[in-house]
Amino acid sequence: MEKSVSRFVESFMNYVKALDPFQSEFHQAVHEVVESVTPYLLENPNYVQLKILERLVEPERVIQFRVPWIDDQGMLQVNRGFRVEMNSSLGPYKGGLRFHPTVNLSILKFLAFEQTFKNSLTSLPMGAGKGGSDFDPKNKTDHEVMRFCQSFMTELQRHIGANTDIPAGDIGVGGREIGYLFGQYKRIRNEFAGVLTGKGLEWGGSLIRPEATGYGAVYFAEEMMKSRGESFSGKVVTISGSGNVAQYAAEKVLDLGGRVVTLSDSSGYIYDPAGVDREKLDYVMELKNIQRGRIKEYAEKYGCEYYPGKRPWGVKCDVALPCATENEISQEEAKALLINGCEVVSEGANMPCQPGAVHEFLEARILFAPGKAANAGGVAVSGLEMAQNSMRLNWMRDEVDQRLHTIMKSIHKMCVTYGERPGDWVNYVDGANIAGFVKVAKAMRAQGNV
Ligand SMILES: NC(=O)C1=CN([C@@H]2O[C@H](COP(=O)(O)OP(=O)(O)OC[C@H]3O[C@@H](n4cnc5c(N)ncnc54)[C@H](O)[C@@H]3O)[C@@H](O)[C@H]2O)C=CC1
Ligand SMILES: O=C(O)CCC(=O)C(=O)O
Numbered sequence: 242m243e244k245s246v247s248r249f250v251e252s253f254m255n256y257v258k259a260l261d262p263f264q265s266e267f268h269q270a271v272h273e274v275v276e277s278v279t280p281y282l283l284e285n286p287n288y289v290q291l292k293i294l295e296r297l298v299e300p301e302r303v304i305q306f307r308v309p310w311i312d313d314q315g316m317l318q319v320n321r322g323f324r325v326e327m328n329s330s331l332g333p334y335k336g337g338l339r340f341h342p343t344v345n346l347s348i349l350k351f352l353a354f355e356q357t358f359k360n361s362l363t364s365l366p367m368g369a370g371k372g373g374s375d376f377d378p379k380n381k382t383d384h385e386v387m388r389f390c391q392s393f394m395t396e397l398q399r400h401i402g403a404n405t406d407i408p409a410g411d412i413g414v415g416g417r418e419i420g421y422l423f424g425q426y427k428r429i430r431n432e433f434a435g436v437l438t439g440k441g442l443e444w445g446g447s448l449i450r451p452e453a454t455g456y457g458a459v460y461f462a463e464e465m466m467k468s469r470g471e472s473f474s475g476k477v478v479t480i481s482g483s484g485n486v487a488q489y490a491a492e493k494v495l496d497l498g499g500r501v502v503t504l505s506d507s508s509g510y511i512y513d514p515a516g517v518d519r520e521k522l523d524y525v526m527e528l529k530n531i532q533r534g535r536i537k538e539y540a541e542k543y544g545c546e547y548y549p550g551k552r553p554w555g556v557k558c559d560v561a562l563p564c565a566t567e568n569e570i571s572q573e574e575a576k577a578l579l580i581n582g583c584e585v586v587s588e589g590a591n592m593p594c595q596p597g598a599v600h601e602f603l604e605a606r607i608l609f610a611p612g613k614a615a616n617a618g619g620v621a622v623s624g625l626e627m628a629q630n631s632m633r634l635n636w637m638r639d640e641v642d643q644r645l646h647t648i649m650k651s652i653h654k655m656c657v658t659y660g661e662r663p664g665d666w667v668n669y670v671d672g673a674n675i676a677g678f679v680k681v682a683k684a685m686r687a688q689g690n691v
Contacts, residue, residue: 246279253279257298264347266567270354270592271298273599273611277674291690293682300353301334302326303346306396308374310389313382322393324372324400324408327353330684333404334370335360335620337411340389340418342377349373351567352411355591356620358677359613362652365624370406372397378413379533390421398426401436403630409438409623412566415485415530416441416451435630438623442635447626449641450619455489455589456642457618457649458562458610462587463497464653465608468667471584473497479558479583481505482565483529483536486589486616490562491522503553505565506536510553513545557581564589572597579605588612599670606666614652614673621648652676 253275258268275294282288308320323346326334336356339349349371356369374393378386401408410419419439426436433445440446449456459473466472476499480487483504491501500516504525517525521543528534540547554561554574561583563569567590570578575598578586586602587610588594594602602609622645629635636644652673659679660672685691 245283246276249279249283250275253294256295260298261347261350264350266347266351266592267354269596270351273596273670274354274358274674274678277671278678281675281678288682288686291686293685296685297328297357297681298354300325300327300350301329304372304397304400305346308376308389308392308396310385310392312385320374320376320389322372322374322396323349324397324406325349325353325370326400326406327369327371328357328681329368330681330688331361332366332368333402334406335367335409335623336369336371337373337409338414338418338422339371339373339411340376340378340413341373342375344373344375348567352591355613357681358674359617360620360624361677361680362614362655362673363617363621363624363648364651365621365648367620367624370408371411372408373411373414376413378418383417386418387421390418391425394422394425395429397422398429401426403434403436403627407436407438407623407627409620410485412484415439435627438626440626445626445630447622447629447641448636448638449645450622450626451485452489452492452642453622453645454486454616454619455491455564456493457621457645458486458490458564458587458589458615459493459497460618460646460649461610461615461653462560462562462585462608464650465587465610465667465669466585468657469608473499473560476500476559477502477557478560478562479503479553479556480562480564480589481510481553481569481593482563482590483525484565486619487562487564488522488526488529490564490589491517491525494560494562495519495522499560502558503556504536504539505553507565508535509537509547509549509551511536511540511545511547512553512556513539513543515545554578555581558583560585560587562587562589563593565593566590567592568595570594570598572601574598575601579607584608586610587615589616591616603668603670609669611670611673613677614656614669617652618645618649621645
């Protein structure tokens with residue numbers, strides 16, 4: 242069996258690599274899923290005959306477009322815009338937009354591919370998509386960001402809709418950008434529709450959407466810890482990033498009695514052994530969301546250490562929550578985390594652990610939650626925002642939070658169902674991949690050769 246699995250995986254990966262030889266991030270994401278689902282496929286050969294995997298790796302549609310905009314000096318700038326409409330077997334395309342200079346088709350296809358299984362795990366009726374631009378919002382004025390968003394939406398609006406494709410935020414796209422994008426959609430289409438999620442509360446947004454990804458990653462970690470009789474109380478937690486996901490992961494850790502000792506951005510990390518308390522976290526939110534400053538200013542204000550150009554994985558901790566970006570934990574850093582006694586890793590970001598790091602965590606049998614399960618809370622509450630928009634009403638904060646919590650517990654349960662292994666151990670990577678895959682594969686089979 243082992244041999245036929247590895248032969249199948251290798252042959253399928255050769256096929257994927259031959260199609261798009263330079264999309265390394267996409268290959269990485271596909272490889273992980275194919276490794277997990279191959280034993281299931283070999284037991285269910287009907288899915289092999291139906292070429293479910295071949296169809297899953299081929300986006301239903303890729304849209305690429307020019308985004309011209311005028312900067313504050315009156316100069317014309319040109320960026321590249323994308324929307325990858327990956328899979329609509331479970332519902333309309335759903336997934337975020339990323340504005341970051343590293344954005345390219347490989348990154349967006351990896352994110353859209355992951356989104357397929359993540360959205361399936363939420364059990365809400367959402368297909369998968371992802372999009373964005375190589376535009377860098379850093380060091381741009383509000384007016385520049387607005388002009389860029391308006392130009393981006395001038396093209397994107399013809400491809401999306403409340404029942405077709407519903408984008409949201411991701412790196413570099415927060416409440417400000419969603420507002421500008423929504424305004425331009427409304428202006429061109431003359432309709433006030435639930436076409437984006439992550440909207441402001443006054444104009445169709447949902448309570449708890451900003452918090453959802455970070456809270457969800459902590460709820461998921463909490464469920465894993467419960468299985469070993471543990472909790473966050475008194476635990477030392479390292480977090481990377483200081484954006485949306487990191488901020489609310491930190492908030493939930495504080496609520497549950499943990500001590501957050503690191504935060505980071507693309508320039509370096511801060512180490513605060515006393516812990517980031519509520520007041521310091523409010524400062525980080527103001528610094529990052531309003532002033533758009535750098536995390537090093539935290540170290541200057543609170544007199545703690547700042548490590549430029551470094552990531553926080555050498556710091557001793559019980560729990561690590563990578564919440565910044567892909568491939569931000571290498572195999573060596575994973576080894577360092579394990580040597581320092583880390584027992585729980587919950588991926589707030591998408592694919593933050595390199596394959597070698599995942600291997601280390603699985604070998605060590607620590608509690609390791611892959612992003613497509615652990616960070617599904619964000620898109621889940623986006624699904625709840627869509628439901629509220631359709632009903633034209635708003636749920637209370639507690640109601641949305643409870644639904645989020647229930648969804649994260651249910652995802653945890655699904656992962657256990659498919660990932661339980663001999664020796665009282667759960668392989669959450671296999672669990673998430675197989676549980677996510679089964680639903681999508683069944684829907685694709687039912688819907689015919691499309
Ligand atoms: N916002 C959401 O609802 C969801 C986000 N995610 C994932 O979570 C991660 C973070 O996203 P957000 O917090 O929304 O974005 P954000 O733009 O609010 O924050 C991103 C953070 O990552 C840091 N960062 C970006 N590139 C970096 C690099 N190369 N090295 C080190 N740090 C870097 C930034 O400085 C910032 O602190 C991403 O992987 C995203 O795909 C996943 C699910 C949902
Ligand atoms: O809320 C959404 O639709 C997007 C969330 C997202 O992009 C993600 O889960 O990676």
